[in-house]
Amino acid sequence: MSDPEVLIVGAGPAGADLAWRLARAGTPVLLIDRLPDLRQAAFSSAALPWSAVEHHGLPESVIAARWQGWQLLGPGGQRRHWRAPHTLGAVLDFGALRCWLAERAAAAGAVVELDSTAEHWQPDGEGARVQLRDGTGQRRLLQPRWLVDATGQQRALLGDPPAAAHPLVSGVGVEWLLQVDAQLWGKWADQLSFMLGSDWVPQGYGWVFPMGPGVLKLGICRLTDAAHPQPPLQGLLQQLQRRLGLEGAAVLDRHGGLVRSSIRRREPHQRGPLLGLGDAVSTANLLGGEGIRHALSSSAVLAPLLLRALQGDGRCLRHYPAQLRRRLGWRWSLSGRLAQRTWLGLRSAAADRRLARLLGGLEACSADDLSALLFEYRFERYGLRALPYALGWR
Numbered sequence: 001m002s003d004p005e006v007l008i009v010g011a012g013p014a015g016a017d018l019a020w021r022l023a024r025a026g027t028p029v030l031l032i033d034r035l036p037d038l039r040q041a042a043f044s045s046a047a048l049p050w051s052a053v054e055h056h057g058l059p060e061s062v063i064a065a066r067w068q069g070w071q072l073l074g075p076g077g078q079r080r081h082w083r084a085p086h087t088l089g090a091v092l093d094f095g096a097l098r099c100w101l102a103e104r105a106a107a108a109g110a111v112v113e114l115d116s117t118a119e120h121w122q123p124d125g126e127g128a129r130v131q132l133r134d135g136t137g138q139r140r141l142l143q144p145r146w147l148v149d150a151t152g153q154q155r156a157l158l159g160d161p162p163a164a165a166h167p168l169v170s171g172v173g174v175e176w177l178l179q180v181d182a183q184l185w186g187k188w189a190d191q192l193s194f195m196l197g198s199d200w201v202p203q204g205y206g207w208v209f210p211m212g213p214g215v216l217k218l219g220i221c222r223l224t225d226a227a228h229p230q231p232p233l234q235g236l237l238q239q240l241q242r243r244l245g246l247e248g249a250a251v252l253d254r255h256g257g258l259v260r261s262s263i264r265r266r267e268p269h270q271r272g273p274l275l276g277l278g279d280a281v282s283t284a285n286l287l288g289g290e291g292i293r294h295a296l297s298s299s300a301v302l303a304p305l306l307l308r309a310l311q312g313d314g315r316c317l318r319h320y321p322a323q324l325r326r327r328l329g330w331r332w333s334l335s336g337r338l339a340q341r342t343w344l345g346l347r348s349a350a351a352d353r354r355l356a357r358l359l360g361g362l363e364a365c366s367a368d369d370l371s372a373l374l375f376e377y378r379f380e381r382y383g384l385r386a387l388p389y390a391l392g393w394r
């Protein structure tokens with residue numbers, strides 16, 4: 001291929017969605033990913049609310065399981081259940097999602113190149129000069145007019161923002177895919193289960209999600225706290241597996257990764273011809289370690305601006321950060337601050353007691369209210385009285 005107008009680095013949800021949007025508008029676009037196969041390294045738990053599945057038109061082929069309830073196990077193991085009479089959300093097959101998005105982009109005319117890594121870039125005249133390396137070690141230079149960093153939290157081209165001005169809050173997630181028998185499967189199917197409390201996971205949380213018949217996702221996520229010693233995640237996950245009676249299950253896959261976002265989202269989104277997208281500009285939310293739908297939203301915001309820039313109106317891109325902030329909404333930032341307070345502070349008996357009170361306060365909610373709280377960040381729905389507890393003010 002000759003030099004594309006737009007080179008998108010990273011075929012995650014953000015990059016592959018942008019490639020589709022640009023290609024269907026007739027733009028020559030190249031989408032690359034360092035993975036040789038997008039089904040590999042499917043690190044994400046990929047739980048979404050049903051509204052996001054519908055809004056983004058995700059097909060049946062990427063849905064691994066549906067869920068219609070919540071189960072929260074609090075400090076000491078107390079279980080609480082909420083169930084709706086309808087589907088509340090889906091757990092996606094993340095590998096299948098990435099394949100579908102990339103195939104859709106290719107069908108619209110984008111060139112998709114796997115096993116291709118962007119090593120570095122520099123500004124070059126009006127555009128960028130980028131060095132790519134393929135799986136055999138061969139290198140080549142490309143000179144696109146616009147370059148998009150959609151490499152997720154790695155920010156392979158943009159780099160991390162200056163730590164003093166835009167500190168990144170970091171969560172580490174580890175997840176195992178477990179093969180279980182029908183009886184165990186029935187215990188965890190149809191709902192998202194979270195384990196909350198410092199006796200489960202200090203400074204984080206655990207989960208069990210259904211993933212196709214007979215397969216469960218067991219995981220933990222913890223915020224990184226340089227100020228305090230933190231036990232190894234592997235040991236915590238094994239402990240969780242034993243405590244939940246899942247120790248006999250065969251482990252089909254082990255994966256994990258980082259979620260890293262700034263809370264205020266004021267970091268630069270552009271450096272000359274280079275634009276950041278998705279997790280690379282902190283769209284992942286740390287409250288539930290969740291970012292697929294926000295990554296897709298960032299592409300919906302950037303695409304029309306980039307199309308205008310390709311027509312010669314490059315100045316319109318200065319509106320991108322503000323438009324993206326508006327799309328994510330003020331609740332997104334509040335929930336990030338909440339996440340930082342809640343998870344980092346969850347390492348003492350006092351914090352467990354506060355959390356237990358909070359969970360008690362949720363009993364009066366419906367399953368829909370809980371979804372609105374956790375996915376739409378509608379904290380006021382379950383009573384503003386509880387908010388100060390969540391924020392750690394009481």
Ligand SMILES: Cc1cc2nc3c(=O)[nH]c(=O)nc-3n(C[C@H](O)[C@H](O)[C@H](O)COP(=O)(O)OP(=O)(O)OC[C@H]3O[C@@H](n4cnc5c(N)ncnc54)[C@H](O)[C@@H]3O)c2cc1C
Binds near residue numbers: 048258295
């Ligand atoms: C353990 C865990 C569990 C999660 N669970 C959920 C969940 O339940 N629900 C949810 O919505 N979100 C979840 N997330 C977050 C979600 O997966 C991300 O927010 C989302 O994938 C971000 O999409 P993205 O396209 O911005 O980046 P990514 O999905 O990270 O995609 C970036 C792509 O860039 C490629 N790449 C990187 N560097 C280069 C390079 N130099 N050259 C070429 N290619 C490169 C990578 O191979 C990758 O495919 C979870 C994350 C983790 C770590």
